[in-house]
Amino acid sequence: MAGRMVVGSAALAGLVRPASAPDPAGGHRVLPVAPELTGLLPNRGLRRGSTIAVAIGQPRRSGGTSLVLALLAEASRAGSWCAVVGVPTFGAGAAAELGIALDRLALVPHPGPEWATVVAALIDGVDVVVTAVPAAVSASVANRLAARARQRGSVLVPYGRWDGADVTLQVVRGAWEGLGPGRGRLRRREVTVSARGRGAAARPREIKVWLPGDGFTRVIPRPASTTSVASTTGRSTAGRLRPVPPASASRRVALTLVGPA
């Protein structure tokens, strides 16, 4: 009996909110993102109703998909529902490694010509809708979808060319570490992400993150002359040639802030 009581109160702990906690009606207006990416987004998170586009990286295949997954990860972990439309090559293993809850993630790999209807239907019920943008999307359809997201309080994340987004993120550069000629293995990648947008996000920003990281929160030190902005991670800056730590170390955050370029 006592055991059941304890279980019951533990289950309630997740539902009962202390009076001092922020009101969910206001506090949930912004879905969380990984701390390393907050600097890119005007509200330090995914504001409900906004459109946050991820453009295809300039050298293709240099981290765009990983960036999309990283944007979703924290919100998904916090209990949001996500949907990915039109990505038949979705790497569920990478998504799970970044911390996305796969049971709250729906995939629509082949929306076909009904793409706009499907995305609109998902905006009605899912918190974050990622969609690969088909080749020909008229501006009016794009505007309608963005307006719908604004009205329903969902976050639309188009992946591809999309005009009129609140923020457009783009991977500018990606460099892998850990692979040499005939030895080693892929361990982590330093990705430079640029953000430009409208309003509060009008000033272009650029940051460097480990994406995916090596599972070990650490800062890439910058040349000693400039001051470190990377101290948000709370680690001291050490020599650049630190050996890559063993992968068996506790994997907590797969994403690390490197500092502005």
Place this chain on the structure above:
Amino acid sequence: MRTLLLWCPDWPVLAAEIVDGVPATGPVAVLHANRVVACSERARAEGVRRGLRKREAQGRCPQLTVVEYDPGREARAFEPVVAAVEELVAGVEVVRPGACAVAARGPSRYLGGEEAAAERIVEHVALTCAVESQVGIADGVFAAGLAARSGRVVPPGGTPGFLADLPVEALGRPALADLLRRLGVRTLGDFAALPAGDVLARFGFDGALAHRLAAGRDHRPLAVRQPPADLAVTADHDEPLDRVDAAAFAARALAEQLHDRLAAHGLACTRLGIEAVTAHGQELHRVWRHDGLLTAAAIADRVRWQLDGWLSGSTGRAGARAARPTAGIIRLRLVPDGVIAQAGLQPGLWGEAGEERERAYRALSRVQGILGPEAVVTAVLGGGRSPADQVRLVPWGDERLPARPGGAAARPGEPPWPGRLPPPAPAVVLPDPLAATVHDAAGEPVVVSARLQLSAAPARLAVGTARPVEIVGWAGPWPVDERWWAPAEARRRARFQVCLADGAALLLAVEAGQWLVEAIYD
């Protein structure tokens, strides 16, 4: 009570023929615990008998086909026979697979006499199920069963006389029959002549019951089986429905009707089949699953989405779904497929806990209505060595079970999958690997020998017909030799990770001399 019993001789053998295709005309024996429980006519002619050991039976008939006893198979095969009898007679009791009993009074009056009824039933069963059967009519199930062996109709009141000449083994109680024989009681008539009180004192309750049966006093009423209730609801429309709003209105009324009918039976529905017939005779059918219970509103929503999808539907992916129907819908039918006993639904005490989930489910079901149930999937991670093997995509709403156990989140006791790639996992997994070519610095194709010897360091990679890109880093070969014991599924390949000059990183594999791009670390 006059009882008509339909008996199919050698039913276990016939069931094996119907279900497993074992030819019952040849010598066949059905064995349970190494003893013959039934055999075919040919086998009996060769001297195979019930109760023989397998070795003995095969000794008497070397070409004997041996089938393992399976009560489930027998019951399954008998179901059509029962259904055929039910078409003629109401109230059928299945005594055991191969024998069913009905009250004889109704059919004999309706079909004009007991013999006529018996003939008619045997003929109907033979025509619909192609099964030979015999009918016996007597007072009580026990006597009717014995009468069916010889195909006799025992006249009313003649049952004690009919039973009197039969041996005590007919009781179907071998221990009791053995004892009675040793006591000098050889026929049922002798047994029935004993005083009932003495039989009860000497042989116990089961003996007393056998004594009543032997005397022809079998007054147990038939335990009639309940035919499954027809829960489907149908609506016919004189005006073909070709507008979504009209269809939605029809759907709501039909859904309420179905829900009321289910509730009246104390049932709830987890799987719903929606069938529609158009004015041109086109038939549309789709099944919806739901991992919770379908309420009236949920049923109505699903029917509306489905009709919406059908009526406004354009062709989806090539061949993925039928084109839009050529005429309006004139008949709508809802078939509850998965039905469970409704024990009441308990919503959360602090209600809003499942609100977001409910909202997401509605949106995803709506998309399923547009594109079909398999178009919305969710990924489940399991075991496997390549990134594509580890992921299984299950349609939304189905049970999330991995294709193979184990994997990254392996619990103790699950397979560890040695040889799987270390993290990080690739963000782009190609469902169909792309063909590629890899050349060394001298321009020669790079090959991997059977002993995993690389002919030269890879220097340039060309995917398909694209321009070659320089390889700046590579590692491998990492061999995988999977399922070599099953030739159809065996795969032997060597994998490489390569880093290209433009910053991309790929997972390559060489299989049978062909380079493939399996995944991209995007």
